[in-house]
Amino acid sequence: MAVTVLNKENFKEEVLKADKPVLVDFWATWCGPCRMMAPVVETIAEEHPEIKVCKVDIDENPELAQLFNVMSIPTLAAFKDGQLIGTAVGYQPKENVLKLFA
Amino acid sequence: MMDIIIIGSGPAGISAALYARRAGAEVTVISRGGGALAKAEKIENYYGLAEPVTGAELEANGIAGAKRLGVQFAEGEVVGLAMNDDFAGFAVQTPKQSYEAKAVVLAAGSTRLAPKIPGLKELEGKGVSYCAICDAFFYRGKTVAVLGEGDYALHEAEILLPHADKVMLFTDGKEPAVKIPDSIEVHKEKVTAVEAEKANGMERVSGLRTEDGALTPVNGLFVALGTAGSVDFARKIGAAVENNRIVAEPDMATNVPGLYAAGDCTGGLLQVVKAAYEGAVAGLAAAKYVKNQK
Numbered sequence: 001m002a003v004t005v006l007n008k009e010n011f012k013e014e015v016l017k018a019d020k021p022v023l024v025d026f027w028a029t030w031c032g033p034c035r036m037m038a039p040v041v042e043t044i045a046e047e048h049p050e051i052k053v054c055k056v057d058i059d060e061n062p063e064l065a066q067l068f069n070v071m072s073i074p075t076l077a078a079f080k081d082g083q084l085i086g087t088a089v090g091y092q093p094k095e096n097v098l099k100l101f102a
Numbered sequence: 103m104m105d106i107i108i109i110g111s112g113p114a115g116i117s118a119a120l121y122a123r124r125a126g127a128e129v130t131v132i133s134r135g136g137g138a139l140a141k142a143e144k145i146e147n148y149y150g151l152a153e154p155v156t157g158a159e160l161e162a163n164g165i166a167g168a169k170r171l172g173v174q175f176a177e178g179e180v181v182g183l184a185m186n187d188d189f190a191g192f193a194v195q196t197p198k199q200s201y202e203a204k205a206v207v208l209a210a211g212s213t214r215l216a217p218k219i220p221g222l223k224e225l226e227g228k229g230v231s232y233c234a235i236c237d238a239f240f241y242r243g244k245t246v247a248v249l250g251e252g253d254y255a256l257h258e259a260e261i262l263l264p265h266a267d268k269v270m271l272f273t274d275g276k277e278p279a280v281k282i283p284d285s286i287e288v289h290k291e292k293v294t295a296v297e298a299e300k301a302n303g304m305e306r307v308s309g310l311r312t313e314d315g316a317l318t319p320v321n322g323l324f325v326a327l328g329t330a331g332s333v334d335f336a337r338k339i340g341a342a343v344e345n346n347r348i349v350a351e352p353d354m355a356t357n358v359p360g361l362y363a364a365g366d367c368t369g370g371l372l373q374v375v376k377a378a379y380e381g382a383v384a385g386l387a388a389a390k391y392v393k394n395q396k
Contacts (some may be wrong), residue, residue, distance in 0.1 A: 003146040031236055032185050033340030036357055058239075071240045071322065072227040089227030091340040091357070093349070 003045045004054040007061055016082040018052050021101050025055040026065060033091040036073045039095050040076040041076075051101065076100065104130055105392045106385075107194050107203040109180050109335070112137045113374045114365025115209035116164040116387065117381025120175040122207075124391035131168065132177035132194060132201065134329065137161070137211050138366065145331070147372050160374070168395075176201070181257040183335040184235065184343050188377075194338075197253045197280075205360040205396050207386040209381060212366040213331030217274070221307075222227045222294030223323070229307025229322050230296060233338045234261040238349065241322045247310055248272070249293065250326035251265060252279040254334075258326040270320070272310060274327065289318065296323055331369030333342065345369070354384035360395075362388050 004014055006024065015022050021041035026042045028033035049056060058065040058073060068084065078100035079087045086100040108115045111133035123129045141348040155163075165263030169175065178196030185203055186193040194201045217221055231237040234248075238261055246257045246266045251273040262269045263285060271282055282288050291312035299308035308314055309319045317359050326334075333343050341356040342349040347369030354362045364380035366372050 028239070032338065033236065035185070036340030037191065065240070067302070069205075069228065069302065071229055071304055071306065072231050076226060080207045087227065090337060091342055093342050093357070 001045050001049045001053065002065070003042060004047070004052065006054045006056045006061055011056075014053060014054060017081055018079070018082075020050060020052055022052045022054060022078065022079040023097065024069070024077045026051070026053060026058050026070045026073055026077065028045060028057060028059050028073055029042070030059075031073050035052070036091050037074045037076070040092070040097065044094060103191050104128060104201060104203040106205045106207065106388050107132060107201055107210055108207040108385075109133070109194065110137065110209035110211060110365065111135070111165055111175070111182070112139045112161060112209065112211060112365060112377060113164060113343075114367075114377035114381040114384070115207065117166050117363055117378040118209060118362070118385035119168045119381075120171060120205045120275070121169045121382045122300040122386030122389040123168070123173050125386055125393075125394050127389040128174070129385075130201070130203070132176045132178055132180055132196065134177070139371075140216075144243050145374065153360055173339070179253050180335070181254045181330055182235070182340055183208075185339065195257070197257065204392045205362070207331050207381075207384045208335055208341075208348065208356075208367055208387055209280075209377075209384070210271060210332040210335070210360065210367060211335040212369075212372065214328065215346060216325065217327065219293055221298060222323075223325075225296055225298055225305065228298070229279075229320075231322060231324050232308075232326075233332060234324050235259040236338065237322070237324075238262050238265040243267045243319035245319065246270070246322040246324060247289075247300040247318070247320045247344045248324045248326055249274060250321040250328070251276040252328060254330045254382055255281065255326040256280050256285055257288075259323050262324065270318070272312075272353070275313075291316070332363065338361070351381075352383075354380055357389060360388075360391055 107127040136283040146154035182195035348363040362384040364384040365377035
């Protein structure tokens with residue numbers, strides 16, 4: 001499945017009203033570790049269709065970063081039924097990200 | 103751009119240098135000296151020693167052997183490691199100079215654990231950061247503190263200056279080891295806790311409590327104690343770290359293409375023999391990587 005690009009217009013619909021668990025990758029183009037995270041997030045999107053995988057460019061969407069108290073990137077956030085159920089900060093291997101949904 | 107930069111001149115770094123050099127690469131070792139090996143008084147369990155030697159002797163012999171093969175050496179404390187602007191190659195910074203290389207071997211030894219300051223671990227990502235260049239963006243117009251006392255702390259503080267409204271240096275009880283510019287307010291008291299407040303139902307850093315009982319309001323704390331260690335570099339560049347050690351493949355590659363790790367920084371047996379083995383593997387892998395880039 002493809003990675004959904006989020007902005008403040010579609011965030012509510014795509015994340016908070018989603019009918020399955022959602023992974024949100026908060027990233028920026030100038031962040032090295034975020035670049036390392038990108039292929040991991042793509043792989044999760046391909047291998048786990050039961051999770052909706054999305055990303056937020058915090059340069060373009062600073063309000064979303066602020067709304068979720070993101071103060072360090074990359075931040076991986078897990079949502080279920082409209083609630084934030086866990087976050088991980090910094091580069092994480094695939095298993096660590098999937099553990100957020102355990 | 104250089105072929106390979108090796109950070110660290112202990113057994114892992116030197117071994118990597120020997121093997122990479124003999125595989126045809128140009129190799130530069132950047133080291134600040136003063137690693138773990140020199141602290142060993144007597145080494146009698148390393149292969150090939152008819153008589154025990156001191157750690158310092160073994161280290162010096164290692165460096166001499168590498169110089170003999172044409173490995174270049176640069177003295178300096180590495181304070182920054184990043185992928186360079188076009189993401190092809192690495193930028194390695196010391197307080198006085200910047201270097202660029204196609205591949206880097208991290209052999210800077212094991213990192214001391216983070217200080218046991220209440221709130222430090224819990225608030226990571228919620229105002230506590232280990233990378234100024236990664237997170238300065240989030241503190242634009244805000245008040246931040248850097249925890250540290252040396253070149254590394256100063257380097258991180260200087261990255262924050264153009265972004266933050268106010269940058270302070272908390273030396274946690276030590277005298278600053280370097281000259282701090284007037285634009286950075288220095289606090290020498292020991293930090294006893296990182297305090298938090300709740301906003302939108304989420305916690306974030308609100309201040310630093312020091313031993314004199316005072317509470318200094320801050321929005322962010324950047325940890326940069328002592329010298330930057332292998333794990334600090336790994337975090338900045340996005341290399342996987344687990345239990346304070348860098349995660350490496352059998353060929354000592356990290357998840358960052360062109361970045362290898364060897365020696366105490368990858369954990370396991372903290373012995374010369376392991377460091378030398380990993381250095382050799384890393385050196386060969388780095389040389390092969392560079393050859394494939396040409």
